[in-house]
Amino acid sequence: MPDRTDAGRPMLRLRELTKRYRGQDRPAVDRLSLDVAAGELMVFVGPSGCGKTTTLKMINRLVEPTSGSIELDGEDVTHVDPNRLRRRIGYVIQQTGLLPHLTVGANVALVPRLLGWPSARVRARVDEMLELVGLDPAEHRDRYPRELSGGQQQRVGVARALAGDPPVLLMDEPFGATDPLTRERLQNELLRVQAEVRKTIVLVTHDIDEAIKLGDRIAVFGERSRLAQVGTPDEVLGRPADPYVKRFVGAGASLKRLHLVRLDAVPARPFPTARVTDDPALVRDLVVRSRSGSVLLLDAAERPVAWVAADDLTPLPADLAGVGLPATATLTAEATLHDALDVMLGTDGAGVILVDGDGRFRGVVGLDEVMAHVARLHAESRRHDVAAAAALGSAEGAA
Amino acid sequence: MSFTEWLDRNRDQVRELAIQHADLCLTAVVVAGLLGVALGVLAHRSRLATAAAQAGTSVVFTVPSLALVGLLIPVTGLTRDTVLVMLVLYALVPIVRNTIAGLRSVDGAVLEAARGMGMGPVRLLLRVQLPLAWPVILAGLRVGTQLVLGLGAIAVYVTRIGLGVLIDAGLARFGMPNSVNQALAGTLGVAVLAVAFDLAWQVVGRLTTPRGIRA
């Protein structure tokens, strides 16, 4: 399994980090050590009260560690001025924390101003950040937070956290308070923004699905910040380190792994195609000769238009406009197998049509292709489990 | 003469004035309480009536007590009634406001459930709305009582009743022995009454607030 993190040097190094609260005999976080590579999106996931938020807040020292050390980009920051430190670390919280008495623009400008940037640069940066998170600066800059929807507010929160160009971004349940649709959109947007800015991000969530979707690596927290497993989503899903992780990941682990496989990992099947402008009689011949008994019609720009079967061509129509079943089930290669399966179960037709960014036809992925890939994944993790079980001398973890 | 000595010698007078003061204020609070809750109940249903009640009470609260007295004297003369009307008007301010606020704060789902059970408007008011709004109304009554007790001290400028008499006498005897003792007796007397009344309200509150919504 390729490890995306080994390449980078650690941006964050947590060593033996411990937090004891007065009046509590057991530490809230107990000797936690963890590295986060530069440009990596690390997700802390775990049940509530497991110390993941406390750990996050120790990184920007909103919670002062009792002992242990924090290194940021090779520098020990355990004892530097926390205010200066925090200006180098973006911070996004669930309640957005937008200051209601300041405009959206002024909110985004806060950290650049704290850093003493000249005002022209601050202005330019505000617009750049709003654009980055998909908000039109002209329309949103001078509005007040309460005039925006929850999703828009959360976007402004991200823009504000990135405005000072910090190398590290901490996100505490950033999408916890939004409805499922908005959350999904914000998650996708975070991935898009992250692909663009490549920050080192630590994100806290209690939602394992969110962790799998967003994380380059996932740290599964047990009680009192015990790190039950740190690994890529595929590792956590396919090879849970212990029964705790297995329980936490939940029953649908195999289904969830489909989230991790992009459509381009599965070989698309070539499929007989024809142009809408072609002669109906020739197309009928093609249909009769095809294995699936249908042909995909494309328009002049090679975009899928309709599935055509023999029934659609008897009696033979004068031309092919409006003939057949509309071909709406299109996905790009960035979509996951989970998306593909979802689309397949919801539509008719021979499968999901793979298109490129401009909507041009690339191939068809059917149920068979998906099932073949799932079988491959299973075999892979079974092999790994058997090896691991043998090494541990225990049957625990066998699928 | 020390304050305690003075108090000892004038105990009867102080007691009599304190009873007068308490009687005056209690009357005002009872009248204002009945009137204020009734007004609040009537006003809380309509947005317009609520706005009018709020504007009216805000004007009364803004007009200084002495000015209000001055405007009442041409009508009701230099009588106890003038004082009583003034005190009732001031006490109405927190009582009406809190009654409206209390009734408005009752959860709409609770009301709907009660209506769904077949409660008519009167039963709804008596069995659901007023009991649930009661802690807020009670707070209004407490504030009104404190207001009235303090303002009762200037009743002396209309007619010679209440603990204000002692304060006024103290001022009149400026520079003479015992003037401070007199004024102090009047002032502390009001404060003691205020604390006593507030304790009484707390007891009333304890006894009348439904257990489920007690703070």
Place this chain on the structure above:
Amino acid sequence: MSGGGRGRWAGLAARPLVVALLLGGLWLWLRGQELDSIERRTINADYLLRATREHLWLTVVATLAVAALALPLGVLLTRPALRRVAPGVLTVLGVGQAVPAYGVMVLLTLRFGVGFRVAAVALVAYSLLPVLRNVVTGIGQVDPALVEAGRGMGMSRAAVLWRIELPLAVPVVLTGLRTAMVIGAGVATLATFVGAGGLGDIIINGIKLGRTPVLVTGSVLCACVALALDWAGAVAERALSPRGVS
């Protein structure tokens, strides 16, 4: 917000109208009265203006003093070190509020003599609590998430206070100051008893002399001053409250 300017100021027009009607009514009524020499000594522009000025001055000075006292005190009471004692302090001051203003005014006079300063101290004593209480509540009601967001961005404690806590507390603090001003205008009528002048003079004269025109003139003026101050307070509240905060 578009059109917000209109809504922001609506409802503030009624007050000046009431004041104008009261003053106009008073003037018309007085014109119809035959004033005797005693009444004329009080009811003339010079005297009325002087009394009004004294009244306003006393109220405004006391309100400013209250603001200067209550703001730092309130900020202090909301700092982490003192936050726990704040309710206790407010309760003790609340008990003090039960002492009648008239009594305090008289006692201060008996101890320190007559005059403006004594009256002002009494006013301050009476209007301090609402402001202090509102400063404490105003800062206390600021969403802790905002404070954390500010700290998380690297603002110092002082910056969080100035940039987040105080601006967001402004509406509540201003409401407290407005209440203080109204209470002050009321207590200022009692200044007459301690020789500090004001519109209370005219009212008390009216009562003592049994002259209804004097009594009514004093009372109406006094009510108008209080209503006008309250209105000015409301205008200031709207104007000074940060936008974006309801």
